[in-house]
Amino acid sequence: MRSLAGDVIRQAFFSCSEGKLHKRLYLAICDAILSGNLTPSSRMPPTRDLADELALSRNTVLRVYEQLQAEGYISSRTGSGTFVTHSVLDNLECRPAIRDHKAVAEDHSSLSARGLQLLEHASASPRQWGAFLPGVPDVANFPHRVLKKFTDRQARQRSPELLTYDTTGGSEMLKAALTDYLRTARGVQCTPDQILITEGIHQALDLVTRSLCNPGDKAWTEEPGYWGIKNILRMNGVEIVTMPVDEQGLVPDGEHSDPPRLIFVTPSHQYPLGSVMSLSRRQLLLAQARKTASWIVEDDYDSEFRFAGQPIPALQGLETDSPVIYVGTFSKTLYPALRLGYMVLPAQLKTALKRIHSELYRGGHQLTQAALADFIKEGYYAAHxxxxxxxxxxxxxxxxxxxxxxxxxxxxxxxxxxxxxxxxxxxxxxxxxxxxxxxxxxxxxxxxxxxxxxxxxxxxxxxxxxxxxxxxxxxxxxxxxxxxxxxxxx
Ligand SMILES: Cc1ncc(COP(=O)(O)O)c(C=O)c1O
CATH class of the missing domain: 3.90.1150.10 (Aspartate Aminotransferase, domain 1)
Structure with a gap:
């Protein structure tokens, strides 16, 4: 049977064609271990398999294994196989021979201008857990056991669709569950076919930018605003026009000579200042978008967590067929590493954006999506x-x-x-x-x-x-x- 370790040894063995077979195999395995290609605790291929693969006699392989074992490179555990030892590197004082990845200096000369620009503006915190880190939910309280129960139940159905690529914008079950949830909890007006499941809001923002903007187009962002959006706009050559925020949210500029293609807003809880967009400002913004044929991108990232008064309904639901692309996420309500979010697409864009999403990112996580649909339908999401x-x-x-x-x-x-x-x-x-x-x-x-x-x-x-x-x-x-x-x- 072929194995990764077998492939590594085979490559080393055939790259040296001189010397006796026994010696060549011995050197090939030593070299694979010392160069780090076979790491400590890697399982060595069974002698019979390796002999077949290299067209050697089993005795030759056995002799080499015995020698390597005597020298401390490998050790065998009864019943489980032969493994590269942990002590080999320390005992042999061979560290200089091992490829030292840290010694290779970073070289950014081959990065694109866009890549360099992104690095210059990179803002994600290197640590994602700790005192006062903004935007992180209490992941320790997540009911893993319940979601696992639903995941196991879905897995038992053995539905091939749950394990293949998705080209339809996500699990039908999750889209249906989200349609109900978004209508009742967020006042969003939509049907399941308008929903597109994404790997979070970041991916949704990238998708709308790439699908709807040409390089040189303008996009309005809030000032101050979310750095994640600005990075995506820069990467796509879109000009960022920052619009001030006051206690009623983004202040639209009706006189702006060059209309934006996209207007990014966080109306339920302005990020980062925290204001709520007033009704009159919402109406103004919708009128503005209709006038200039712009799309509003409503980032509804943490609106579930309003601690006093009534929930603030989404801007998307304020008018029928509003010029709004609504984006939401499970990162704050469940946990960020789940990497699942959703978009509510306007009817005229839904087929195109789902298609572009599928071509760009290849949809997946179907099993998790199906389990999440059960989690929502059976009331656990609302309870959490x-x-x-x-x-x-x-x-x-x-x-x-x-x-x-x-x-x-x-x-x-x-x-x-x-x-x-x-x-x-x-x-x-x-x-x-x-x-x-x-x-x-x-x-x-x-x-x-x-x-x-x-x-x-x-x-x-x-x-x-x-x-x-x-x-x-x-x-x-x-x-x-x-x-x-x-x-x-x-
Ligand atoms: C305003 C805002 N939008 C979007 C996101 C990212 O959401 P996701 O994890 O779904 O990509 C964040 C993350 O902190 C955020 O603060």
Whole structure:
């Protein structure tokens, strides 16, 4: 039977054609181990299989294995096979011979201009779990066992469709479940065939940009706004036009001479400031989009977590056949690594965008999608959101109280609404939030600087503080450490 280790040995064996067969095989295996191609604990191929593959006698292979075993390269475990030993590298003092990947210097000269530009603006936090990291839900509370039960149940159906490529925009079951959920929970107007399942909002933003914009087109983004959108626009050669945000959300500019192809907004909970787009602003924006034949992209990333008052319905549902592409995600309600999100496509774009999605990304995760559909239909999704909403509301209140008590209410961002997974702690004008955030990060307090969300030079200074994933005691201790740093900075 062919194996990976067998392939590695075969390649090394045939690349050296001199010497006796026994010696050649011995050197080939040593070389594979010392060069790191066969790593410690790799299983060696059975002697009979290797002999067949290399057209050698089994005795030759047995002799080589015995020699390698005597020298400590490999060891056999009764009943389980022969393995490369862990101690081989230490014992043989052979480290210099091993390819040292770290020694190869980074060289970016072969990157494209777009790749270099993306690197220059890369903003994702290298750490994705820790005190005050914004936008992260409490993944520790996720009911894995329930989802596993549904996944196992779906797997038992042995439906080939669940294990092949998807070209139809996602699992029909999930699209149906989401249609009901989005109608009742978010006021979205759609039928299941308008839904496209994505690998999260990022992919949805990439899809709309690539499908609807030509290089040189303009797109409006919020100022301050989400860096993820801007990176995608830059990568696609789309000109970013930043529009100011006030307490009612994005301020559209009806007089703008060059209309945008796309308008990106977060109306339910402006990212990052936290304001809710007012009804009159929504109507203005819809009228503006209709006038200039632009598409509004509504990023509804964390709207499930509103802790007071009524939920804010989606902009998409405000008018029938609105010029809105709605994008949502399970990253905040369940967990980010699930990499599942959804789009609600306008009727005139639904077939084209599903087709382009399939050509670009090849749909998958069908089994997980089917399990998720059961999870939603049987009420577990709504129950999990309810539970998390209560938990996050308590944690947010603890943080708000701490800010009020220890720093004063002027430190609470002016647009914060009682919602979401983070809040804005505003800093006095002139405080360098970027260096403050860097200092905090170096001590494991993963705040982000508000000013880094702006493109223009008119910036508020502040910190984004995520609270959803932190236990009460951790919020308190980390907050006190942060206050000490703030006091040093002001
Ligand atoms: C405003 C906003 N939109 C979209 C996303 C990304 O969502 P996804 O994980 O579905 O790609 C984030 C992630 O933090 C976000 O903050």
């Amino acid at each position: 959101i309810r539970k998390m909403r209560q938990l996050y509301s308590r944690r947010r209140q603890i943080l708000v109280n701490l800010i009020n008590e220890e720093l004063g209410s002027s430190f609470l961002g002016q647009y914060n609404s009682n919602a979401g997974l983070h809040l804005i702690m505003q800093l006095p004008p002139g405080v360098d939030d970027v260096s403050l955030a860097q200092r905090a990060n170096s001590q494991g307090i993963l705040v982000r600087a508000l000013s880094s969300y702006y493109a223009s030079n008119t910036r508020l200074s502040g910190l984004l503080l995520g609270f959803a994933s932190m236990e009460e005691s951790e919020i308190k201790t980390s907050f006190h450490r942060l206050v000490a740093l703030i006091n040093e900075a002001i």
